[in-house]
């Protein structure tokens with residue numbers, strides 16, 4: 561294996577899902593719903609296949625989908641973007657992130673991440689050969705340490721990656737935090753890459769698009785996807801929105817990574833994105849009910865539960881149960897209790913920072929969530 565990937569193991573999500581199957585454990589680890597996406601979107605995919613929309617798509621996206629993405633972005637951020645010059649369709653947000661890094665970052669460039677961070681960011685930056693600087697968000701509220709941020713951002717910084725709502729903590733970046741980051745980026749001529757795949761799962765406050773803050777659109781790549789919002793994580797349709805001078809880099813990388821994305825699924829995604837607002841209202845209502853079951857259950861079991869404002873994740877402190885670290889706790893939880901969670905140490909440059917924390921997901925049907933809670937109550 562190439563040196564740049566040597567330190568990365570099988571992703572923690574794959575490891576944990578395999579263990580769930582092996583031990584017959586209830587999987588509250590990997591973030592994929594155990595219920596299906598909406599009929600009207602599945603029907604649209606079937607129709608597109610039957611209609612012969614099966615050859616290569618245009619590299620940067622099926623025109624109808626580029627339009628639908630621009631329409632939705634206008635609703636969400638208030639920004640009017642050109643679907644032909646500023647929207648690129650990718651194979652999931654993970655590819656959008658890779659294309660953005662590969663297309664806009666040079667080896668040796670400094671990029672700032674907030675830890676804990678989704679595992680693909682570090683691996684992708686490692687493939688680019690970037691110089692990673694990390695700022696740690698700490699419990700209980702995972703607030704941005706403003707002074708540390710100020711002393712880290714400089715003229716040498718090329719980009720900052722922001723994930724809000726945030727996986728794994730459920731933190732949402734506040735308006736004040738985004739404003740400070742924005743002014744530092746403008747002052748030091750820094751780009752911002754945003755991963756906003758959980759934007760429709762914002763429960764406690766409104767989601768804010770970094771690109772919509774004054775002076776930020778021209779330096780921001782805003783990324784999102786279909787999977788979480790429509791419970792279709794296996795479709796792998798994502799996108800990047802950026803001004804033409806940044807889109808150029810993203811598209812060049814995308815052209816040689818995957819060339820184009822699945823044609824019929826793009827047609828179906830354009831139908832999904834034109835869903836009435838009531839779809840999103842229901843989605844949020846359903847997820848709030850699931851979240852209440854899991855959060856109340858975890859508290860009753862005896863965990864210290866940190867507040868989660870968005871995403872379908874919640875992070876807890878496992879130390880009341882006396883295991884030595886997050887990995888040991890998760891192993892015990894799978895083998896002895898029959899429930900899977902994700903150890904968070906893999907989301908940090910320094911694994912020690914995550915040793916007390918584990919992540920549970922509530923993107924499962926209510927019966928599954930209740931059974932997991934019952935198992936933990938009875939056995940932990």
Ligand code: GLN
Pocket residue numbers: 571573574589590591592727
């Ligand atoms: N994004 C999902 C999670 O955080 C799954 C990611 C994956 O399996 N690569 O659980």
